Amino acid sequence: MHGRDRVLLSKVQSFFGVGNITVRSRDNCVIYTVKSTKDITTVIIPHFMQYPLLSQKRADFELWRSVVELINKGEHLTTQGLTKILSIRASINKGLTKELTNAFPNIIPVNRPLIENTKTPDPATVVGPPWNGGGPQPN
Numbered sequence: 001m002h003g004r005d006r007v008l009l010s011k012v013q014s015f016f017g018v019g020n021i022t023v024r025s026r027d028n029c030v031i032y033t034v035k036s037t038k039d040i041t042t043v044i045i046p047h048f049m050q051y052p053l054l055s056q057k058r059a060d061f062e063l064w065r066s067v068v069e070l071i072n073k074g075e076h077l078t079t080q081g082l083t084k085i086l087s088i089r090a091s092i093n094k095g096l097t098k099e100l101t102n103a104f105p106n107i108i109p110v111n112r113p114l115i116e117n118t119k120t121p122d123p124a125t126v127v128g129p130p131w132n133g134g135g136p137q138p139n
Contacts, residue, residue, distance in 0.1 A: 003028035018043050040068055059113045063092050083107070 001009060003023060009032045013019050019034035034040055045065055053061055067088050075081030083104075090096045090109035101107070 001030050001032075003030050006030045016043055016047070037068065037071055041072060056115050058115045060092050062113050063088050063110070 006021065006023070009021050009030055013021055013032055016034070016039075018036065018039035019032055022031050022033070023029070024031065034044055045068065048061055052058055067085050070076060070081055070085055070088075073081075076085055086096065086100065086104050086107045087110050089100070090107050091112045095101075095109065096104070096107060
C-alpha cells in the first residue's frame, strides 16, 4: 500500500495482534506481513474462515490456506510437497514468477476454486472490523 495508508495498516496489525509493518523506501510502499506459521494458522486463517472474503479473492485465500496446511504437515520439505505447493501457487493471483517458471518448467497449476456466493450480506447483520468503523453494535 502507499505510505499514506500506514495508519490503516497499523490498525489492521493492532486488530490481529501479530505481524510487522515495513516501509520500502524506494517507492514509499507500506507492507504488512505475518511470517509466523503459528500466527497465520491460529489468527489470520480463523478470522477469514469466520468472515469469508466475498469475491473471487476467496479462491486465492482457499488455495493459500491449503499451502499453509501443507507447510504445517512438513510436506514443503519433500520434493513431492514442494511440487504440490508450486502447483497451487501457479493458480494464485498472477501465477508463478518468471524465475520459478524457469526453475520448475513442468509445474501444472491446480484447478482454481469457483466462488459462487459473492453477494454482499445485509449490512445490518454484519459487524465490520474496527478499522472500518465496525465493532460491537449498540442494542
